[in-house]
Amino acid sequence: MTAPVLAVEEIGKSFKGFRAVERASFTVDAGELLALIGPNGAGKTTTFNMINGQLLPDHGHVRLGGEDVTGWPPRALWRAGVARTFQITQTFASMSVAENLLVAILSRQKSAGLLAAAGNAHADEVQTRLAEVGMAHAADTLCSVLAYGDLKRVELAIALVDDPRLLLMDEPTAGMAARERGALMRLVAERARQRRTAVLFTEHDMDVVFGHADRVVVMNRGRLIAEGTPEEVRASPIVREIYLGGEAISAVGGGGI
Amino acid sequence: MIASFLIQTLNGLASASLLFLVALGLTLIFGVTRVVNFAHGSFFMLGAYMAVSFHELVGGGLLGFWGGAVIAALAVGVVGALIEITILRRIYRAPELLQLITTFGVVLVLKDVVLYTWGPEDILGPRAPGLAGAMWIFGKPIPQYDLLLLVLGPLVGLVVWLLLTRTDWGTRVRAATEDRDMAAALGINQALMFTGVFALGALLAGLAGALALPREPANHNMDLTIIADVFVVTVVGGLGSLPGAYVAAVIISVVKAWCIGIGDVRLFGTVFSFSKLTLVAEFIVMAIVLIIRPWGLFGTPQAAQRVAAASILPMPVPDMKRWWPLGLLMLALVALPLIVDRFTVVLVTDIIIFALFAASLGLIMGIGGMASFGHAAYFGAGAYAAAVAFKAGASFVVAIPTGVAFAAALAVLFGWFCVRLSGVSLAMLTLAFAQITWAIAFQWDSVTGGSNGLVGIWPPELLSSKSAYYFATLLLAGAAILLIWRSVHAPLGFLLRAGRDSRIRAEAVGIDVRIVQWRAIILAGSAAGLAGALYVFSKGSLSPDLLSIPRSVDALAMVLIGGVQTLVGPVVGAVVFITLQDWIVRATPYWHAVLGITLILITIIFPQGIVGTLRQWRQRRESAP
Numbered sequence A: 001m002t003a004p005v006l007a008v009e010e011i012g013k014s015f016k017g018f019r020a021v022e023r024a025s026f027t028v029d030a031g032e033l034l035a036l037i038g039p040n041g042a043g044k045t046t047t048f049n050m051i052n053g054q055l056l057p058d059h060g061h062v063r064l065g066g067e068d069v070t071g072w073p074p075r076a077l078w079r080a081g082v083a084r085t086f087q088i089t090q091t092f093a094s095m096s097v098a099e100n101l102l103v104a105i106l107s108r109q110k111s112a113g114l115l116a117a118a119g120n121a122h123a124d125e126v127q128t129r130l131a132e133v134g135m136a137h138a139a140d141t142l143c144s145v146l147a148y149g150d151l152k153r154v155e156l157a158i159a160l161v162d163d164p165r166l167l168l169m170d171e172p173t174a175g176m177a178a179r180e181r182g183a184l185m186r187l188v189a190e191r192a193r194q195r196r197t198a199v200l201f202t203e204h205d206m207d208v209v210f211g212h213a214d215r216v217v218v219m220n221r222g223r224l225i226a227e228g229t230p231e232e233v234r235a236s237p238i239v240r241e242i243y244l245g246g247e248a249i250s251a252v253g254g255g256g257i
Numbered sequence B: 001m002i003a004s005f006l007i008q009t010l011n012g013l014a015s016a017s018l019l020f021l022v023a024l025g026l027t028l029i030f031g032v033t034r035v036v037n038f039a040h041g042s043f044f045m046l047g048a049y050m051a052v053s054f055h056e057l058v059g060g061g062l063l064g065f066w067g068g069a070v071i072a073a074l075a076v077g078v079v080g081a082l083i084e085i086t087i088l089r090r091i092y093r094a095p096e097l098l099q100l101i102t103t104f105g106v107v108l109v110l111k112d113v114v115l116y117t118w119g120p121e122d123i124l125g126p127r128a129p130g131l132a133g134a135m136w137i138f139g140k141p142i143p144q145y146d147l148l149l150l151v152l153g154p155l156v157g158l159v160v161w162l163l164l165t166r167t168d169w170g171t172r173v174r175a176a177t178e179d180r181d182m183a184a185a186l187g188i189n190q191a192l193m194f195t196g197v198f199a200l201g202a203l204l205a206g207l208a209g210a211l212a213l214p215r216e217p218a219n220h221n222m223d224l225t226i227i228a229d230v231f232v233v234t235v236v237g238g239l240g241s242l243p244g245a246y247v248a249a250v251i252i253s254v255v256k257a258w259c260i261g262i263g264d265v266r267l268f269g270t271v272f273s274f275s276k277l278t279l280v281a282e283f284i285v286m287a288i289v290l291i292i293r294p295w296g297l298f299g300t301p302q303a304a305q306r307v308a309a310a311s312i313l314p315m316p317v318p319d320m321k322r323w324w325p326l327g328l329l330m331l332a333l334v335a336l337p338l339i340v341d342r343f344t345v346v347l348v349t350d351i352i353i354f355a356l357f358a359a360s361l362g363l364i365m366g367i368g369g370m371a372s373f374g375h376a377a378y379f380g381a382g383a384y385a386a387a388v389a390f391k392a393g394a395s396f397v398v399a400i401p402t403g404v405a406f407a408a409a410l411a412v413l414f415g416w417f418c419v420r421l422s423g424v425s426l427a428m429l430t431l432a433f434a435q436i437t438w439a440i441a442f443q444w445d446s447v448t449g450g451s452n453g454l455v456g457i458w459p460p461e462l463l464s465s466k467s468a469y470y471f472a473t474l475l476l477a478g479a480a481i482l483l484i485w486r487s488v489h490a491p492l493g494f495l496l497r498a499g500r501d502s503r504i505r506a507e508a509v510g511i512d513v514r515i516v517q518w519r520a521i522i523l524a525g526s527a528a529g530l531a532g533a534l535y536v537f538s539k540g541s542l543s544p545d546l547l548s549i550p551r552s553v554d555a556l557a558m559v560l561i562g563g564v565q566t567l568v569g570p571v572v573g574a575v576v577f578i579t580l581q582d583w584i585v586r587a588t589p590y591w592h593a594v595l596g597i598t599l600i601l602i603t604i605i606f607p608q609g610i611v612g613t614l615r616q617w618r619q620r621r622e623s624a625p
């Protein structure tokens, strides 16, 4: 048996004594879509930050294909094939959509040149990448004027530029219309199957979660409280109780930020 | 030996008290308003001058000295309140860098106010009555006044601490320091509190200035000398920390005092003068602290840089079809010496040199988002290295590259530290670096010529005419400017902007933002070094003035006037700045005040600068049908 693409082992993080995440463990296999769900403040983003190196876990390990990558900085993880989108979108506001992708492409070279014009060299690749997420028409639009849903798509395009083996998406469809959400998730799911990308995502929209995830883990107050197939999680009484305050899961839409 | 160490330690603690009072005021103001007040050193200077005047008015005695200190402190407090109400209030929401520049505008204005009111001479202040003597400890004398100061600093600190913890007003101030929005929500009258805190901070600085009189005469360099020290203290102690301010003030002052105490030491047959190394010692302390705790001894790691999305401008790739204006300009520049007189040729040579200086700062400040209040360090380093090489027998052709190489080496060293900080801490660090470079040039007589500088540095026969040198400058500086412009649209420029726009995203796509920034600093430092080297050969001489803080601010002003975050802005700014300066300096002795008011107005009204504002207008016209 080969090691899973991502293995999170007992990681935890406290902020000034407040335990945001406690002893969380799970794995994601190649080609698998794992949803991490939980109410606001459950610790999902904090978990992402520990996996992607923005935060150093207080304890526990993060393994990538078996290798211990705990404490690696984000840039090293990117080179190891980990890409991420952010809950609060992070794009380069002074640049056009195409230039945002260009930057991700330029970072492949170890040294940044002084003389070569950066603009034209990768135009074709940028166009192809943008077309994949349906943003080709907006290549020359400035990121600072894009709608929120479009920014999320740009972030996804940036994340996919180097064909990551692990894709982390923190609320990838927030700010999109229902139909767009489905389309975006189908795109991600298809890629995951074709290129064996492991995908970990958080989401408040239950249609998205139950429609596209292969497996679901549930987090509440920093602890993982349930794990299983979408059907199992949907049926779990603990999840209904803690996560949804007893309401029927299918009745809960969007929510959250 | 031990006795002299003890004496120097006491001496250092006395200096620390004064430094602490000024840093305390700066920290209080920063805590509540989030503005680093550059003009705090000016309040210190104002306090000293006012105390002198009061003393002259009422004569000596207890009243003359202590009354003068109190009155001066109160008067400076009032001046502070007025400045807060008229100027500071308008910039609380502006980006940090603009705030620093606005308050530097205040520095320039107050400098000329002092010049106008008290004249250019140093004025000897009153001694503290009854404390003019010395006490003998282990057979060594220590001024009684120093012992008093040593106690007075912590005592005033204690009073302020009681004010903050034991009064209603203090509780509200602390609430506002912890969480501004919360304080606003609680209905605390912010405007009034901000004015009050600012006045208190100014008062403390004014008091320190008055108390400094028995140790040094009131003079025109007090403002920038003390503020540079205070910035070092703040960086070392941690921005916003009161205990940090005291501990750092003590460390810095005591280390300096020790250096003076050690004096000349014979090592390996050569004499090392430690007393001349005080600033280097300061630098080493700061460097060690920054390596171990980049956020200072008592500070907390900075929250993610706050870059308001609105403050970021796009950087369109220039349209090659519209490059004929540049071609036309080139033609005009080449033809210039044939058309105009000799003085204009010299003026335009200056403009080109400063355009390069400004463009290099524009690269790290506008494109890289790194504030620099010490860019003159590289300009001066280039000038000094070229001049020293020339004096040592090197020809012009060797001296110029020597200048560039030395400035680049300095940028490698300083840049390594700079990329570890951001925002105001970075601005303060760059200023401290420049101040240290200045001190080395000032004190290293045998190599740099000390305060007199060096003379007789002229280009070779071939370039000796003004127009020949003009062409050489145009060629070298012009090429360097084009290289900088080019780099903005090359991979380096893109990665640099990426790190500025969203550091977190840049790191997440594999960019080592620090390395990219470091490279940009080295490029900009080398370019500034070239400007400096060209400058010294055009003037034939140089002095430490080249490295002074106002020089650095000149570059900032050029970038700002033209438009930060625009490609041609810094160059346009240099043209406007040098032309205006040339014209105003001839008309009035108060150029500083004019420049200061200009800076204040620009930062408040036109933060986009000339090029940015023009671009906005054009865009508005194009978007309107």
Ligand SMILES: Nc1ncnc2c1ncn2[C@@H]1O[C@H](COP(=O)(O)OP(=O)(O)OP(=O)(O)O)[C@@H](O)[C@H]1O
Residues within 6 Å of the ligand: A015, A020, A038, A039, A040, A041, A042, A043, A044, A045, A046, A047, A087, A256, A257
């Ligand atoms: N840097 C920080 N300092 C202090 N507390 C933090 C920090 N980051 C997160 N927290 C706290 O940790 C808890 C978990 O936050 P986190 O952002 O991980 O939640 P989340 O599950 O992503 O929530 P949401 O669905 O709202 O995005 C929250 O209570 C939050 O306030």
Ligand SMILES: [Mg+2]
Residues within 6 Å of the ligand: A044, A045, A046, A087, A170
């Ligand atoms: Mg979150």
